[in-house]
Amino acid sequence: MSVYRNGIPADSLEGVKWVKSRHSGATGNCVELAALPDGDVAMRNSRDPHGPALIYTRAEIAAFVLGASDGEFSSLTT
Template identity: 80%
Template sequence: MYRNGIPANSLEGVTWVKSRRSAHEGNCVELAALSNGAVAMRNSRDPQGPALIYTRAEIAAFISGASDGEFTSFTA
């Protein structure tokens, strides 16, 4: 069982993925699939910092919302 706020570097054997649209300076969000089916999220600027843990359904809802433009107010 993984808990929110677990140090991201303690998640051994995971592959962190970031968007191709991310800045080259590393200012982005990265995701990793976990062995229990959950998804970890971390800030690439702090790769050893905390990882937030979400269910696949929560990540799917977020990605769908982002694709639909629901979060554009955060980019202005």
């Protein structure tokens, strides 16, 4: 099993499928996520697809998505 570390170059994660929100704009104002073979989730900036990827557990991503769904981060976008 591979070990992925935060800051790994995103383009070194070969064979993963990057996904971004359909709410993302055409100007690159989005992040992309990819499921990793070990069950973790990678996140990268869509404007820098070769740059660093941050690695999170599925539980961490689930907590973030639930918080975003509940509006916990809305103050950061106003």
